Amino acid sequence: MDYFLELFFGGLTRGSIYALIALGYTMVYGIIQLINFAHGEIYMIGAFTALVVASALSLLGMNGLSLLMLSGVIAMIYSAAYGFTMEKIAYKPLRDAQRLSPLISAIGMSIFLQNYVLLAQTSDFVSFPALIEEFPFMESVTIMRSSELVIVVTTAVATTLLTLFIKFTRMGKAMRAVAQDKTMAMLLGVNVNRVISATFIIGSALAAVGGVLISSHIGQINFYIGFIAGIKAFTAAVLGGIGSIPGAVIGGLVLGWTESFATGYVSSDYEDVFAFGLLVFILIFRPAGILGKTTSEKV
Amino acid sequence: MLKVKNLHSYYGGIHALKSVSLELSQGEIVTLIGANGAGKSTTLMSICGIVPPRYGEIFFMGQPIHHMSPDKIFALGIVQVPEGRRIFADLTVTENLDMGAYLRNDKAGIRKDMEYIFNLFPRLAERRRQLGGTLSGGEQQMLAISRGLMSRPKLLLLDEPSLGLAPVLVQLIFETIQKINQENKTTIFLVEQNANMSLRIAHRGYVMESGVIALEDTAANLLKSEKVKAAYLGL
Numbered sequence: 001m002d003y004f005l006e007l008f009f010g011g012l013t014r015g016s017i018y019a020l021i022a023l024g025y026t027m028v029y030g031i032i033q034l035i036n037f038a039h040g041e042i043y044m045i046g047a048f049t050a051l052v053v054a055s056a057l058s059l060l061g062m063n064g065l066s067l068l069m070l071s072g073v074i075a076m077i078y079s080a081a082y083g084f085t086m087e088k089i090a091y092k093p094l095r096d097a098q099r100l101s102p103l104i105s106a107i108g109m110s111i112f113l114q115n116y117v118l119l120a121q122t123s124d125f126v127s128f129p130a131l132i133e134e135f136p137f138m139e140s141v142t143i144m145r146s147s148e149l150v151i152v153v154t155t156a157v158a159t160t161l162l163t164l165f166i167k168f169t170r171m172g173k174a175m176r177a178v179a180q181d182k183t184m185a186m187l188l189g190v191n192v193n194r195v196i197s198a199t200f201i202i203g204s205a206l207a208a209v210g211g212v213l214i215s216s217h218i219g220q221i222n223f224y225i226g227f228i229a230g231i232k233a234f235t236a237a238v239l240g241g242i243g244s245i246p247g248a249v250i251g252g253l254v255l256g257w258t259e260s261f262a263t264g265y266v267s268s269d270y271e272d273v274f275a276f277g278l279l280v281f282i283l284i285f286r287p288a289g290i291l292g293k294t295t296s297e298k299v
Numbered sequence: 300m301l302k303v304k305n306l307h308s309y310y311g312g313i314h315a316l317k318s319v320s321l322e323l324s325q326g327e328i329v330t331l332i333g334a335n336g337a338g339k340s341t342t343l344m345s346i347c348g349i350v351p352p353r354y355g356e357i358f359f360m361g362q363p364i365h366h367m368s369p370d371k372i373f374a375l376g377i378v379q380v381p382e383g384r385r386i387f388a389d390l391t392v393t394e395n396l397d398m399g400a401y402l403r404n405d406k407a408g409i410r411k412d413m414e415y416i417f418n419l420f421p422r423l424a425e426r427r428r429q430l431g432g433t434l435s436g437g438e439q440q441m442l443a444i445s446r447g448l449m450s451r452p453k454l455l456l457l458d459e460p461s462l463g464l465a466p467v468l469v470q471l472i473f474e475t476i477q478k479i480n481q482e483n484k485t486t487i488f489l490v491e492q493n494a495n496m497s498l499r500i501a502h503r504g505y506v507m508e509s510g511v512i513a514l515e516d517t518a519a520n521l522l523k524s525e526k527v528k529a530a531y532l533g534l
């Protein structure tokens with residue numbers, strides 16, 4: 001039973017990270033119908049930013065949760081700036097082009113950012129400090145580490161805040177309106193460029209949160225982590241129903257559990273087989289994903 | 300109040316508006332009638348900046364607006380209730396109305412205007428928590444007009460508000476348009492294929508054919524004109 005619970009919480013942790021990244025994919029897709037293939041790189045850049053900041057600050061004697069918070073916030077700001085800039089230079093000029101053009105631009109952006117970090121940093125794995133120390137009250141708990149607890153709680157809080165933002169704020173309503181009918185939103189005074197920028201900023205900041213937390217949990221990063229996590233999170237977004245915010249969370253968790261149990265009960269060699277097998281299975285029986293709308297009701 | 304001068308608009312190679320000129324004065328109801336494909340909707344979309352004109356000029360209260368972005372034009376007080384209503388299907392009735400007040404910050408005024416609207420259309424008040432997509436065609440038209448009113452427009456552009464509605468509802472919509480014009484002194488530009496009804500509530504009218512203004516006169520004269528009778532009134 002303990003082994004099962006361990007796998008359960010392991011899957012929940014992994015799934016939370018997928019969910020944090022998948023939110024960015026699904027929000028951008030909902031607004032401009034673009035699969036932002038470079039989104040994983042934003043997550044990777046968030047992790048590297050936190051590493052640099054945390055290393056510098058620990059030299060100044062800072063440690064523990066305040067170090068995590070501060071490096072996390074700076075990583076969010078930095079990643080958000082990257083996301084914002086990326087949209088302006090790689091996607092905005094192509095907004096009226098054929099559908100394939102921004103997709104190719106996204107792949108180019110992804111390759112560019114990976115190589116940029118490869119050159120600026122290193123191709124090797126670098127170790128990432130454990131910013132989340134074991135909490136005293138978690139000492140007797142064997143099935144879950146403190147860092148896992150922090151990841152799950154942070155994801156729950158972030159997702160709740162995002163949901164409230166989308167539901168109640170003026171920008172949140174504008175995002176939903178733009179997703180449904182861009183021209184009508186413009187006719188009501190919505191500056192669509194601003195809404196698109198806000199979407200990239202929020203999605204990128206969430207990805208950075210995921211990047212910082214998981215790096216601290218695992219303990220090492222390299223320039224390639226964004227590519228793999230990006231593909232998994234994209235799978236999660238499609239699994240849950242691309243364009244749907246709760247779908248991204250559910251897709252992330254389902255994927256995390258699938259991988260965790262497959263690794264634990266079968267073999268870690270089969271982790272990806274199960275993950276993508278699940279995707280194929282869902283897409284056959286629910287082509288729009290778990291929470292996606294089966295019928296297109298675009299105006 | 301609105302002055303359109305020699306406007307030319309295109310969709311790629313299609314020349315949809317050919318030197319369109321028209322004028323609206325403060326407080327008027329002016330109608331634009333014409334067959335399907337004449338260029339009526341394009342005229343409204345050009346005024347709003349969605350289909351920016353290639354040549355020509357548009358002035359609103361003396362200010363040139365033909366190079367402005369749609370959100371800037373809206374902010375000046377021009378709002379369009381487009382053809383097909385374009386209700387946000389996944390937003391509730393109240394949220395759709397909130398979108399009409401997107402640029403406003405006066406909470407008290409917004410609340411007051413919402414009450415005014417729920418008085419104007421009690422049906423919407425009953426359905427305020429329902430999703431826009433679940434409303435009937437007539438209710439969606441009421442909501443589309445109301446959403447436009449929530450911005451407190453100086454100029455209201457209506458594109459075929461009676462399209463696809465049952466006769467009773469058509470009557471209600473036209474009465475409401477007249478009421479909005481009289482109670483709030485809102486200037487109204489009414490695009491219609493239902494020439495009979497729109498000429499009855501309008502002060503003046505324009506007739507459009509293949510992207511050109513073919514006729515313009517007072518609504519009373521147009522109702523009497525043999526040409527209009529034959530082509531648009533089915534008499």
Ligand SMILES: Nc1ncnc2c1ncn2[C@@H]1O[C@H](COP(=O)(O)OP(=O)(O)O)[C@@H](O)[C@H]1O
Pocket residue numbers: 310313315333334335336337338339340341342
């Ligand atoms: N989005 C579009 N793309 C290409 N052509 C269009 C588009 N919208 C309208 N048109 C063309 O422009 C002309 C005028 O259309 P429109 O303004 O919609 O007419 P109306 O509103 O009077 O029915 C028509 O010939 C129509 O086919």
Ligand SMILES: [Mg+2]
Pocket residue numbers: 336339340341382458
């Ligand atoms: Mg039309």
